[in-house]
Amino acid sequence: MAQLDTRGKLAILADAAKYDASCASSGTSKRSSAGKEKGIGSTEGMGICHAYAPDGRCISLLKILLTNSCIFDCHYCINRKSSNVRRARFSAEEVVNLTLSFYRRNYIEGLFLSSGIINTPNYTMEQLVEVARSLREDHQFRGYIHLKTIPDADPELVRQAGLHADRVSINVELPTVGGLKRLAPEKSADRIDGAMREMKTSIEDGHDARKKYRAAPKFAPAGQSTQMIVGADSANDGDIVTKASTLYDRFGLRRVYYSAFSPIPDASAILPLKRPPLMREHRLYQSDWLMRFYGFQPKEVVAATDADGMLPLDIDPKLAWALKFRETFPVDVNLAPRELLLRVPGLGVKAVNSIIVSRRWRALRLDDVGRLTVSIAKVRPFISATDWRPVTLTDRADLKTHIVPKKEQLELFAA
Numbered sequence: 090m091a092q093l094d095t096r097g098k099l100a101i102l103a104d105a106a107k108y109d110a111s112c113a114s115s116g117t118s119k120r121s122s123a124g125k126e127k128g129i130g131s132t133e134g135m136g137i138c139h140a141y142a143p144d145g146r147c148i149s150l151l152k153i154l155l156t157n158s159c160i161f162d163c164h165y166c167i168n169r170k171s172s173n174v175r176r177a178r179f180s181a182e183e184v185v186n187l188t189l190s191f192y193r194r195n196y197i198e199g200l201f202l203s204s205g206i207i208n209t210p211n212y213t214m215e216q217l218v219e220v221a222r223s224l225r226e227d228h229q230f231r232g233y234i235h236l237k238t239i240p241d242a243d244p245e246l247v248r249q250a251g252l253h254a255d256r257v258s259i260n261v262e263l264p265t266v267g268g269l270k271r272l273a274p275e276k277s278a279d280r281i282d283g284a285m286r287e288m289k290t291s292i293e294d295g296h297d298a299r300k301k302y303r304a305a306p307k308f309a310p311a312g313q314s315t316q317m318i319v320g321a322d323s324a325n326d327g328d329i330v331t332k333a334s335t336l337y338d339r340f341g342l343r344r345v346y347y348s349a350f351s352p353i354p355d356a357s358a359i360l361p362l363k364r365p366p367l368m369r370e371h372r373l374y375q376s377d378w379l380m381r382f383y384g385f386q387p388k389e390v391v392a393a394t395d396a397d398g399m400l401p402l403d404i405d406p407k408l409a410w411a412l413k414f415r416e417t418f419p420v421d422v423n424l425a426p427r428e429l430l431l432r433v434p435g436l437g438v439k440a441v442n443s444i445i446v447s448r449r450w451r452a453l454r455l456d457d458v459g460r461l462t463v464s465i466a467k468v469r470p471f472i473s474a475t476d477w478r479p480v481t482l483t484d485r486a487d488l489k490t491h492i493v494p495k496k497e498q499l500e501l502f503a504a
């Protein structure tokens with residue numbers, strides 16, 4: 090096999106990393122400026138992705154794998170042992186040099202590094218840690234580092250990852266233990282849980298130590314996250330929402346990422362042939378948001394699912410919940426507590442905060458609320474104000490059709 094140069098390895102290992110959703114943006118249409126297509130920019134490229142830093146800035150990261158070779162054979166993964174893909178491998182030193190040279194050219198502000206498992210989990214983890222260590226200690230690299238860690242590796246190695254990286258992540262991969270056994274038989278749900286628990290403890294110890302001693306080293310200051318693949322097994326949205334909430338509670342995760350399964354070349358016969366609708370991934374992110382910022386309990390989100398445990402694709406989960414539990418409405422915008430206002434479809438956290446501030450000074454009318462929202466039509470059936478009460482709207486059987494904008498075929502030659 091011909092030796093690959095750095096550019097060749099980068100093409101393979103950046104492409105292989107695109108399946109990791111932890112810092113990817115999905116849902117956009119594909120546009121490319123390569124080849125015959127003229128122009129600049131592309132939504133198809135790989136190698137550099139965007140992520141939000143703990144201070145809220147959007148930063149560019151070099152997103153690559155150390156290697157796409159792997160001794161495991163997870164059915165859903167393009168890098169699995171039995172996959173017929175071209176393999177490549179960077180040395181730790183090559184990743185360090187690549188990161189530094191991209192950083193110096195101002196292409197990136199950090200590194201997102203994952204890897205297939207080579208030789209043993211410990212050996213692979215040592216290599217990942219070595220990249221982060223060398224960047225921090227040999228080159229005083231102050232940029233952002235996100236390391237994927239390997240749950241089967243020695244806990245001490247995983248802990249070292251946290252000493253150098255801003256964020257660490259351990260993928261749970263699938264929402265149910267049965268799904269994991271079937272699609273990733275070499276992985277163990279218990280070992281994944283154990284690694285996450287150890288990480289949580291180390292992060293908490295790190296925080297405590299920093300409170301006592303200012304000179305104590307930082308430990309994974311951006312916390313830990315995980316990723317779940319959606320649509321590769323039979324788990325429904327209810328299962329996924331429940332699993333995500335358990336992960337947040339038990340392991341103090343900063344984020345759970347949902348990645349719609351995408352069919353891979355030479356896929357295993359036990360995988361579905363089609364990818365789930367991207368909208369499913371989007372609805373799961375919205376439900377995640379409801380639990381983290383809107384005070385919804387997981388069982389309430391699950392209550393918004395249909396008989397098959399799936400969230401509706403045509404409306405968001407908050408509206409689905411409101412339509413099912415209409416007895417909660419209308420909510421009086423002048424009197425209702427914050428947690429009830431947050432239940433109103435179409436009212437976001439910012440709008441609710443503004444309502445609470447404004448109503449201290451005067452009674453709010455429907456128009457006042459309209460100025461705070463994108464669509465008053467969506468909000469109107471669920472609120473009351475000094476000049477508005479949705480007398481018949483809330484009980485209408487066809488309420489959904491009045492709120493959800495009709496889908497229109499766009500005109501091909503419209504001006």
Ligand code: SF4
Pocket residue numbers: 159160161162163166167168169170204205206273
């Ligand atoms: S361990 Fe990771 S890289 Fe290896 S086959 Fe499984 S998912 Fe893919």
